[in-house]
Amino acid sequence: MRTVTFGGATSLDNFLARPDGGVDWLRFNDGAAEIMKTFWSSIDTILMGRKTYEVAARANPAASKRKRKTSAAPRQTGPTTYVFSKTLPDQDGLTIVREDVVPFVRRLKEAPGKDICLMGGGELARPLFEAGLIDRVGFNVHPVLLGAGVPAFHPMNHQIDLELVECRPLGDGCVYLDYRVARSGR
Amino acid sequence: MRTVTFGGATSLDNFLARPDGGVDWLRFNDGAAEIMKTFWSSIDTILMGRKTYEVAARANPAASKRKRKTSAAPRQTGPTTYVFSKTLPDQDGLTIVREDVVPFVRRLKEAPGKDICLMGGGELARPLFEAGLIDRVGFNVHPVLLGAGVPAFHPMNHQIDLELVECRPLGDGCVYLDYRVARSGR
Numbered sequence: 001m002r003t004v005t006f007g008g009a010t011s012l013d014n015f016l017a018r019p020d021g022g023v024d025w026l027r028f029n030d031g032a033a034e035i036m037k038t039f040w041s042s043i044d045t046i047l048m049g050r051k052t053y054e055v056a057a058r059a060n061p062a063a064s065k066r067k068r069k070t071s072a073a074p075r076q077t078g079p080t081t082y083v084f085s086k087t088l089p090d091q092d093g094l095t096i097v098r099e100d101v102v103p104f105v106r107r108l109k110e111a112p113g114k115d116i117c118l119m120g121g122g123e124l125a126r127p128l129f130e131a132g133l134i135d136r137v138g139f140n141v142h143p144v145l146l147g148a149g150v151p152a153f154h155p156m157n158h159q160i161d162l163e164l165v166e167c168r169p170l171g172d173g174c175v176y177l178d179y180r181v182a183r184s185g186r
Numbered sequence: 187m188r189t190v191t192f193g194g195a196t197s198l199d200n201f202l203a204r205p206d207g208g209v210d211w212l213r214f215n216d217g218a219a220e221i222m223k224t225f226w227s228s229i230d231t232i233l234m235g236r237k238t239y240e241v242a243a244r245a246n247p248a249a250s251k252r253k254r255k256t257s258a259a260p261r262q263t264g265p266t267t268y269v270f271s272k273t274l275p276d277q278d279g280l281t282i283v284r285e286d287v288v289p290f291v292r293r294l295k296e297a298p299g300k301d302i303c304l305m306g307g308g309e310l311a312r313p314l315f316e317a318g319l320i321d322r323v324g325f326n327v328h329p330v331l332l333g334a335g336v337p338a339f340h341p342m343n344h345q346i347d348l349e350l351v352e353c354r355p356l357g358d359g360c361v362y363l364d365y366r367v368a369r370s371g372r
Contacts, residue, residue, distance in 0.1 A: 013339035014200045143350050143365055147342030153199035156333030164329050164359035173350035179329055
């Protein structure tokens with residue numbers, strides 16, 4: 001079954017972005033670039049919520065519209081991006097998913113393909129954690145307390161146990177924390 | 187000037203305790219014990235808020251009442267504990283501070299003595315971070331998402347930049363993250 005990874009960059013106080021979505025505080029370094037390169041080659045699907053999409057679209061209009069290819073265009077040039085939203089209008093070049101995220105991701109995990117990345121979106125992560133559909137949690141923890149922002153983790157209806165896979169300084173004060181979601185006892 | 191460290195154990199989603207103060211999820215291992223032993227020998231003062239005190243008092247009634255010694259009893263057997271509360275009634279063996287935490291801690295830092303530990307208490311940490319009175323941040327990050335609880339970090343009125351001192355796996359999936367608060371540009 002395909003692995004779903006919830007990951008990204010956070011502040012030490014667990015924000016993914018400033019209150020307005022700003023990520024000017026992010027640091028780019030060789031350590032993070034190496035992890036992203038390896039991770040990027042392992043996935044073919046990106047999941048994001050509407051808010052993350054809107055931030056990504058502002059930052060990089062072309063990359064945010066890599067839609068799922070039809071059979072008439074079988075060559076995949078980048079990962080397929082699904083944006084979960086009940087309100088976002090249809091747009092050319094964008095695959096919007098209007099059904100609930102849990103059954104959709106459950107089917108996606110059972111379908112053939114490479115692994116799946118859940119990008120940004122603590123709000124999207126919550127129901128997927130609660131449904132046991134997230135397998136890995138990997139964050140690049142930045143040396144800053146933002147004080148306010150978009151949280152990586154939202155309140156959940158039960159505890160999620162993790163197993164540390166790796167803890168590695170990436171340079172520039174950033175630390176990579178990589179976990180497997182523990183399945184025992186659930 | 188004495189160093190104030192805000193530290194303790196957190197879940198990956200940044201909780202210090204469950205909603206009821208419960209810390210049954212904490213893991214004890216040799217790595218954490220070694221850090222605590224070194225840290226304990228570097229401090230002579232503990233600061234905590236009322237809620238942390240009440241949790242500590244339930245867990246360990248004797249240790250939570252190591253009060254500041256008077257001149258009649260000059261031999262110090264453990265760190266001096268100050269509990270900040272405007273509502274907690276006076277109790278024998280307990281040093282309750284009723285004034286605002288910021289001027290009190292500013293004076294304490296300028297007084298002679300060993301270093302100072304701010305224990306638990308994200309609520310107490312907030313005004314001290316905002317006033318620039320916290321020098322170190324050190325957490326033992328546990329491999330669990332509690333989903334709800336007492337937050338380590340509360341909203342703040344400005345960003346706090348940190349410098350990574352150390353990142354070390356402690357065993358049992360725990361990771362020690364140690365930071366200096368950056369003073370440049372403030």
